Structure formats: C-alpha cells, structure tokens
Amino acid sequence: MNPSAGSPLPNSQRSRTIRSPFRSQAERHFAGRFGLALFLISLGALFAATLIAFLVLRIQAGASWPTSLPAVPWLLWVSTVVLIVGSGTIQAAVTSALRDRQSLAIALVAITGLLGVLFIVLQAIAWMQWRDAVTMLWNEPGVPRVAAGGFYVLTGIHAVHVLGGLVAILVVLLMAVRAGVDKMSSSMIRGCASYWHFLDLVWIILLLTMVLAF
Amino acid sequence: MTTIPVPPSQPVTPELARDNYLTYTRGIWSWLFTLDHKRIGVMYLCGVLSMFFVGGIFALLVRTQLLTPEGAVFNDNANYNRAFTLHGAIMVFLVIIPSVPAALGNFVLPIMLGAKDVAFPRLNLFSFWLWMAGAVFFILVLVNVDGGLDTGWTFYTPYSTTDGMAFGGVLWAVIGVFILGFSSIFTGMNFIVTIHRLRPPGMTWFRMPLFLWALYATALIQVLATPVLGITVALLFMERLFGMGFFNPALGGDPVLYQHFFWFYSHPAVYIMILPAMGIISELISVHSHKHIFGYRFIAFSSIAIAVFGFLVWGHHMFTSGQSQLINVIFSAITFSVSIPSAIKVFNWLATLYRGSISLNTPMLYALGFIVIFAIGGLTGLHLGTLATDIHLHDTYFVVAHFHYVMMGSALIAMIGGMHHWWPKMTGRMYNENWGRFGFALVFIGFNVTFFTQFALGSQGMPRRYATYNGMVLTDLYHLYHVISTIGSYILALGFFVTAGYLLHSIFAGKRAPDNPWGGRSLEWQCTSPPPHDNFKEAPTVGDCYDYSVLEWDESQQGYKWREDIERPGNPHVSGKDGHA
Numbered sequence: 001m002n003p004s005a006g007s008p009l010p011n012s013q014r015s016r017t018i019r020s021p022f023r024s025q026a027e028r029h030f031a032g033r034f035g036l037a038l039f040l041i042s043l044g045a046l047f048a049a050t051l052i053a054f055l056v057l058r059i060q061a062g063a064s065w066p067t068s069l070p071a072v073p074w075l076l077w078v079s080t081v082v083l084i085v086g087s088g089t090i091q092a093a094v095t096s097a098l099r100d101r102q103s104l105a106i107a108l109v110a111i112t113g114l115l116g117v118l119f120i121v122l123q124a125i126a127w128m129q130w131r132d133a134v135t136m137l138w139n140e141p142g143v144p145r146v147a148a149g150g151f152y153v154l155t156g157i158h159a160v161h162v163l164g165g166l167v168a169i170l171v172v173l174l175m176a177v178r179a180g181v182d183k184m185s186s187s188m189i190r191g192c193a194s195y196w197h198f199l200d201l202v203w204i205i206l207l208l209t210m211v212l213a214f
Numbered sequence: 215m216t217t218i219p220v221p222p223s224q225p226v227t228p229e230l231a232r233d234n235y236l237t238y239t240r241g242i243w244s245w246l247f248t249l250d251h252k253r254i255g256v257m258y259l260c261g262v263l264s265m266f267f268v269g270g271i272f273a274l275l276v277r278t279q280l281l282t283p284e285g286a287v288f289n290d291n292a293n294y295n296r297a298f299t300l301h302g303a304i305m306v307f308l309v310i311i312p313s314v315p316a317a318l319g320n321f322v323l324p325i326m327l328g329a330k331d332v333a334f335p336r337l338n339l340f341s342f343w344l345w346m347a348g349a350v351f352f353i354l355v356l357v358n359v360d361g362g363l364d365t366g367w368t369f370y371t372p373y374s375t376t377d378g379m380a381f382g383g384v385l386w387a388v389i390g391v392f393i394l395g396f397s398s399i400f401t402g403m404n405f406i407v408t409i410h411r412l413r414p415p416g417m418t419w420f421r422m423p424l425f426l427w428a429l430y431a432t433a434l435i436q437v438l439a440t441p442v443l444g445i446t447v448a449l450l451f452m453e454r455l456f457g458m459g460f461f462n463p464a465l466g467g468d469p470v471l472y473q474h475f476f477w478f479y480s481h482p483a484v485y486i487m488i489l490p491a492m493g494i495i496s497e498l499i500s501v502h503s504h505k506h507i508f509g510y511r512f513i514a515f516s517s518i519a520i521a522v523f524g525f526l527v528w529g530h531h532m533f534t535s536g537q538s539q540l541i542n543v544i545f546s547a548i549t550f551s552v553s554i555p556s557a558i559k560v561f562n563w564l565a566t567l568y569r570g571s572i573s574l575n576t577p578m579l580y581a582l583g584f585i586v587i588f589a590i591g592g593l594t595g596l597h598l599g600t601l602a603t604d605i606h607l608h609d610t611y612f613v614v615a616h617f618h619y620v621m622m623g624s625a626l627i628a629m630i631g632g633m634h635h636w637w638p639k640m641t642g643r644m645y646n647e648n649w650g651r652f653g654f655a656l657v658f659i660g661f662n663v664t665f666f667t668q669f670a671l672g673s674q675g676m677p678r679r680y681a682t683y684n685g686m687v688l689t690d691l692y693h694l695y696h697v698i699s700t701i702g703s704y705i706l707a708l709g710f711f712v713t714a715g716y717l718l719h720s721i722f723a724g725k726r727a728p729d730n731p732w733g734g735r736s737l738e739w740q741c742t743s744p745p746p747h748d749n750f751k752e753a754p755t756v757g758d759c760y761d762y763s764v765l766e767w768d769e770s771q772q773g774y775k776w777r778e779d780i781e782r783p784g785n786p787h788v789s790g791k792d793g794h795a
Contacts, residue, residue, distance in 0.1 A: 019249070019748065021330040021412055031333045031411045038403045038437055046441035049478075053449060053460060053471060061466055144466025145459030153452065157445075 029187040036191050040198050043161065047202050050157055051209060054150050058213050061144045066137055069147050072210050073129040076155075079122035080207060083162075086115035087200045090169075090193040097186040105181050106173065109189060112196065113169045116162055123159050127152065147214075154206050158199070165195050234642065234744040249335035252745060254342050255321030256640060259633070262317050263714075265308040265349065268356070270707065272301035277664075277703040280696045283684035294681035295364035296381075300356060302367030303387060307394050308349055310621055311483060313629045314490035315436070316345065316401050319429050322636060323405060325738040325745060326423050328414040328754040333407040337400050344397035351390030355383045363387045366679065368480070371461035371472045375453045385454060388447040395444045398486075402436030405429055414737075416755040420511065423736040423759050427514040428493025431521040435482045435489075439525065443479035446472070470535050477528035485524040487621055489517055491628030492559055495581050498635055499563045501734045502578035503570030506760045509562035516555035523552045530599055534608045542601055549599035556592050560585060575732065576650030580631025583658045584624055591619025594669065609679075612672025615665045623661050630657075630713070637717065638727030642744040645720035653716065656709030663702025671695040728773025735759045739774075 022028040058065065093108035134148040146153075169192055176185040235252045238244075245253055275297045279287040288294045320338065324331050332338050355363045360382030365374040374384045409430050413422070450472070452458045459465025461472045500507040507513065529537060529545035537545075563585060572578065594616045597603045607613060638644055676683065676692045683692050730739040736759040741749055768775040776782050 019330055019335070021324065021333065021335070021408075027411065031407050034410065035334060035337075035403050035407045038406055039399075042399050042403070042437045042441045045438055046445050049442045049445045049475065050449075053445075053475065056471055057460065057467060060468060064466065145457065145462075146466060149456070149458045153449070153458065157448075 025183060029183070032187060032191065033194075036194060040194065043198070044202075047157070047206075050154065051206070054146065054154060054209070055213070057144060057146045057150075061147070064142060064144060066140070066143045066147050069137065069214050070130075070133040072151070072207070072214060073126040073133075075122055075126040075129060076207060079119050079126065080203065082115050082119045082122060083200055083203055086112045086119070087193075087196050089115065090189070090196050094186075094190050094193050097181050097189050100181070102176075102181045105186075105189065106176050109169060109173050109176065109192070112192075113166060113173065116166045116169065119162060120159060120166075123155055127155070151210065151214075154210060158203055158206055161202075162199055165192065165199060168192050168195065233746060234742065235747050236642070236744055238747040247339070249331070249339055250747065251320050251324050251331050251335065251338060252640075252749075254338055255317055255319070257342060258312060258317035258320060258345065259640075261345065261349065262309055262313050265304055265352075266313075269301050269304035269309055270710065272297045272304070274703060274707055276301060277700040279681065280683075281700050283682060283689050283693050285682045288681065291681040292364055295366075295679070296358075296362045298679060299363050299366050300352075303355075303363065303391075304352060306367055306483075306621075307391055308345075308352060310487045310625050310629075311394075311398060312345060312401075313626065314494065314632065315405070315429060315432055315486070316341070316397075318494070318629065318632050318636060319405065319490060320401075321640060322738055323408065323426065323429060324412070325639075325741065325749050326426055326736050327408065327412050327417070328737045328750050328756065329408065329412040330748050330750070332404045333411060334404050338404055341397045341400040341404070344393050344400070348390045348394035348397060351386050351393065355387050355390070359383055359386055368476060369447070369450060370476075371450070371453070371469045374450060375461060377454075385451060388451050391447050392444050392451075395440045395447075398436050399440045399444075402433035402440070405433040406437065409433075414754055414756055416757070420514065421756060421759065422514075424496035424507065424510065424513050424517075425490070425493035425736075427517050428489045428491075428496070431517040432486050432489045434518075435486050435521050435524060439479045439482040439486075442475060443483070446475040446479065449475075470532070470537070473532050473535055474528070477531045478525075481528040481531065482521075482524045484617075484620070485520055487625040489520060491584070491625040491632075492517065494628045494632035494635070495563060495584050496559075497734075497736070498577050498581035498631055499566050500760050501635075501732050501762075502575055502581065503567050503572045504733055504762045505566055505570035506758075506762070507562070508565035508568075509558075510760070512558050513562050516558045519555040520552065523548065523555070527552060530604075533601060533604045546599055546601050550596065553592060553596060556588075560589060560592075573732070574651070575634075576645075576647060576654055577631045577635035577732070579651060579654040579658075580627055580634065583654065584628050584631065587619055587623035587627060587661070590666075591616060591624055594619065606675075607672060609677055610672035611668040611676045611678055614678050615668035615672060618665045618668075623665065627657070627661075635732065636738070637720070638731045639738055639743050639745065641721055641724070642727050643720045643724030644727045644731065645724055646716050649712065649716035653709055653713040656705055656712060658709075660702050660704070660706030660709050664699050664706055665702070667695050667699040667702065671699070725772075728768075728771040730765070730774040731772070733762060733765050733767070733774040735762055735765065 020028055022031065089108045090112040093105045093112065096108060097105040130151050134151075137143055137148045138145065168188075172185055172188045172192055175188070179185070181189075235250055238250070239248075245257060248254065275287055276294070279285050279294055279297070285291075285294065288297070320332070362381050363383040363386075365380045365384055369384060369388065373380045409422070409426055413419075449458070449460050453460050453462070453467075457465065459467045461467045461469050463469065496507060496513055527545060527549045529541055530549045533542050533546075563581075594612070598607055598613060598616055634645070634650060671692060672678075674688055674691060674695075676688075676695070683689055683696075686692065727743040729741070729743050731743075732739075735757075737750075737754060737756065738745070740754070764777050764780050765774045766777045767773075
C-alpha cells in the first residue's frame, strides 16, 4: 500500500485533526461508557482494598478497640442525603438532555455540582467535629490509632473522588454552556451520572461500615 | 535472431515511504502532544530504555561492590542499600511493567487490529504523561532528595515507615509509584476497550494474534490489581507522614497486612510483566519458524488462566512472615498450579518449532533464549513454592536468581526480541543481522553466567541484600561465585551496549526495511514500514494470522509478499483464503 496514494492532508491541518478510530459517533460513545465501567471497577477495587484494610485492623483490635469512641458525627447523615439528592438531579439531567430540554439539563448539572460542593463542605465540618471528639484517643497508649484515624482515611479517600467528580461536572458544564447540549456533552452527562451513583454506593457502604464498626 | 541482453536483476531496496508516521508532522511538540499511538509507543520505548540504562548502571555498581568480600565500591553500606533499591524500583516500576504493554503494545496493538488508533487516544497520551511524571519522582529519589531511598523496591514496613530506619525519599518514591500505577490502569482500560470494540470485520476473538490475547489478559490484571497497589502506597504515605498506625504494631497496626496488600498487587504484577512477554514469544516462534502456531486456543486460554491464578498466589512471598500453616499450604498448592498453564505455553511453542523451517534471525534467537531461560526460571520457582525448601532458600541469592530469570531473562529478553522483531516496522530500517546475533550471544551468555551462578550461591546460603560478606563460614566459596557472577554481568552489559550500538547505527545508516521482512501474517506486516499516520484507510478484513502458506520470499524487496499464484481478495488489506469469512 502506498500511503501517499490517498490524498494526504496539507501540513498546516495535520496537527489539528482529531481522529477517532471508531466508525460512528454511537460506537465511540459506547466505548466511552465501556471505558468508564472499567474505571469504576478499578476504583471499586481501590475502595474494597481500603475497606478490607480497615476491617482487618478493626477485627484484630478486638478488646483493645476503645469503648469511648464516639459515634460518627450526625452531620454525615445530612451529607448522605445531599449526595443522594445529587444523584437524583444528575439523573434528571440525563433525561432532560435526551429530551433535548437544554437549559433544564444545564441547570440540573449545575445544581448537582453545587450539591457536590455542599457535600465537601459538610464533610469538612464533620472532620472538625470528629477531631474535637477523638483528640484524647489519638495519643492514648494501647488504643489502636486506626480507631481515631480510620475515619479520616475512609471519608478522605471518598471526598477526593467527589472532588474528581466535581472537576468532571465543571468540564461538562462549560462544554454544554459553550456549545449547547449536543451528543457529546449528553454522553458525558451520562458518564457523570454513572460516576455519581457509584460515589453514592461507595459512600453508603463506607458509612454503614463506620456506623457498625465504631 | 538477435538476443536482447537482459539486464541483471538488481535488488531494489524499497523506498522509505515518504509520508509515514515519523514524517507526518515535525518538531518536538508534535511528538510530545501527539495522539498517534505509534509515536506514543516510540516515546515510551525511548523513556523505558533510558531508565533501563540508569537501572543497569546501578546493577553494575551492585555487582562490582560484591567483587570483594569487604565491598569494592561503597564505603557506606547505606549507599549500597540505595543502589540495589533504585536498581529494583526503577527496573520494576519504570522499565519492565511498561516495557511490553505500554511501549511495544501501544505501537503494535492497534495496527494488529487494523485500527486507526487505540479507543481513547487522549487518555493514551495522558497515560504517557503520567508515566513521565512518575519518572520525575524517581529521578528526585535518584538525586537523593530527603536522603534517597534504601528500603528495597518492596517498601516493606517498618523500614519504610520509621524515621531513622529509612530515608525520607520513600515518600517521594511512593508518590511516583502511585502515579505510575494510574498510568498503568489507564493503559489497561484503553487496551481492553480497544480489543473489544475495534477488532475489524472477520477478526473473531479466536482469530486474534496471540500477542493481543496476552495484552488483554495483562490489561485485566492492570485494571483489577493496580488500584490495590495505589491504595497500599497511599496508606504507607499516610502512615509515614501522619503516623496513622496501619502497619505499626505499637499503634495497633499490622506489618504483615502491608505485605499482604503489597503482594496482592505485586504478584499479579509479575504476570503483567511475563504475560505480554509470552505473547511476543508466541508471535516470534510462529513467524520465524514459518509454521502455524500449535495449540492456538490452549495458548490463548492459558494466558487468561495465568491472569486468574496470578491473583491467588500472593501469599507465597510470605511463607516466612508468620502466616498460619494452613494458609501456607493453600498458597503453596495454588502456586504449583500456575506452572500448568505456563508449561502448556512452553510445550505449544516447542510443538510449533517441531518441523518448522526455522530462520535464526535475531528475534528468533531471543525467542529460543527465552524458552531456555523461562524454563529454568519457572522450574526453580517450584523450589521456592515448596514450603520446606523455601524456608532454606528464602532471602538468599536463590530468590534473586529465580526472579531475574523470570523478570529479566524472560520478560526483558522477550521485550528485546520483540523490539528487534518490530524494529523494521517502527523505524523503517534493518539492523545488521550479524551484529544482532553477536549481541544476542553476549546477552545470553552474560545473563546465564551472572544468574545461574547465583542459584549455587543462594543454595549455599548467601543472603541477598548484604553489602559485605567477609567473616562468614563460606566466605571463600561466596567470593568465587560472586566474582564469576560479576564477570557475567560485565559480559551482559557489553551485550546491551553492542545492541544499543547497532540499533542506533541502523536508524542512521541501516538498509531500508521491506514491508514484511520476516514473513509475518498479522496485519502490521501489511502496512508500509514505517506505517502511515492512519495505519489503514479502512478497516481490513482478516484471515488466519498464522497461515504462512500464502506468502513467498521476494528477492527484489528482500522481504515477503503475497504469492502470485494465489488470488488475493479485492480489498488490498484482505489476506488469506478465508478472508471472506
């Protein structure tokens, strides 16, 4: 095959061409969802490993686990509700994007973003509440440090992933505002929605684990 | 009747395709921000080989230190610790893990599929940048930021988490490992989606080249196991920085927990290294013996079987760490079972060689070398998987020899063999075959002199990671073995320099490569050398990629071409009698 047989692009356009290996836009979006699913499986393995590490230490601690450990801050229940409502709004954004109700979709994505920010703020306040409650335990000899510190690790790793989701939402929002809700951004909103549901699921498992283990 | 003098047929060297991926755009930025999988693969290759050079220097320092029982290089034993740690960490995380999947895989995988690119070209570039970022952290460690790194590549606690036991460079190194892990995850995701969604019409799962099966199995491990390494080093980081107490018994933690987590990734990581190497060998053996691969399905399924078993054997690294006897026995038994799919592959390669017309090209020499070395490396793994012998051999040079036979002698040698195999495709140039064979001879001899000696050394009880070995009962014996081993490492290094020399020479002065120098049937041999920017204008349909009966040697091109007495189906990319399927 002679590569110069086809009509090659002029040099000036070459660096700018975006080439998709897919035959159609639909296939490209399907592959995107497939890739996201793999990524969520990978993150699932990450959270599962974190949880296993925590549970192993919790079980090994046995009787040395402090009885004076406070319950998780009540604020976490509020942030749980905020996160789940966010799942609802982003799912509604998916639906309205499919029905081509553009401004509604954009508004719902924006609301989800704000709920995400609110979630982070609530988590930060809960961290401070927790710090006040466990200061004494942190340096107490014989008490497993993971009793006081595990809270930060579990909520912290989840919060980092919420922050990552907020970046994605911001990107989608900018794209949708600039170019309208087209096939591309609509597909990305779907991706954000899947990711948000995943964060919900992970959070509920983490919260229940903490409630039961502490 | 006059005779017209027939001009003697002159060998026509094929023109270097003018418009190929190397000349498509120009300038350093067009490389660094390229979305072309071929360029990304080449950049990975350059990066990996540079880090291989750095890691190799440390290996030579380590070997030279052991020339005398008192230590010939380092005054301070901590410097010896730094040297072997950097050697191990660089070679594992920056060289072997990305070498085949990220470097060769990126270049070859989409072309083998007849695709324009991987499924997510931008993510691919992002993976490469993550790899670069991870490498930067290791370079910081290299220049001894915070005292450098001396924990061994495994970052075992409590060495790594206790101030005063290990230097602070461990923090930088684990950030690097974390970033490299995500690079690896994204590459794996990309390959899985690419193989699922971008196979051309006619290429069913069981018509894929076996290299793709191997990369697929590897990608599964990358996606599932690497996040566990990510969280492990993240916990290590928090432990060291904030004293979280996960791995410190004084704070209610468990150091063996770290080992479980580390090996839960790092054992499958061994298969991230060896599986794609086995995939390369499957291609090389079949192409260079011009014979259909034997037992295709068995090789394909054994890749998946190895990937699955690889997740269930991590405890064999910890027989002496205080696991329960029951767990030890279970891990030992599962470890033995991994040898079954590995042996299936070896026997199928041997059966492929049987009555093939073998061309002893440089890639084939590396493939044959691989079979010998992998057999030794694999079989000595059984000694270590056996509980009774492992107690004796644990942390001796026997272990060092075993994993060098597998990780370096197998994974890396296969990578170098694959690099020679695809070199004409990547660069459009042929290297000097005689120099290639000479380089292989040096590498093969040097490798075995270096590491076979270490089996003897280890079985006599020489512990690994010792900077000096004077004053031991067997010091004289150890000294002899160490001297032999060090001489071997110099031969090995010479072999690599020879290899680097003729490969570099070929870029500037090598003969132009034909499209199909070896007689391969998979799709990468159907595009020009080097391939054009878009690989194929339209997705080709595919035949049996191991059926070589349709090819013949073309003297004028110095390469293989489609046989003239066999009709080639209409599409120029359609190949094979069964191409219409």
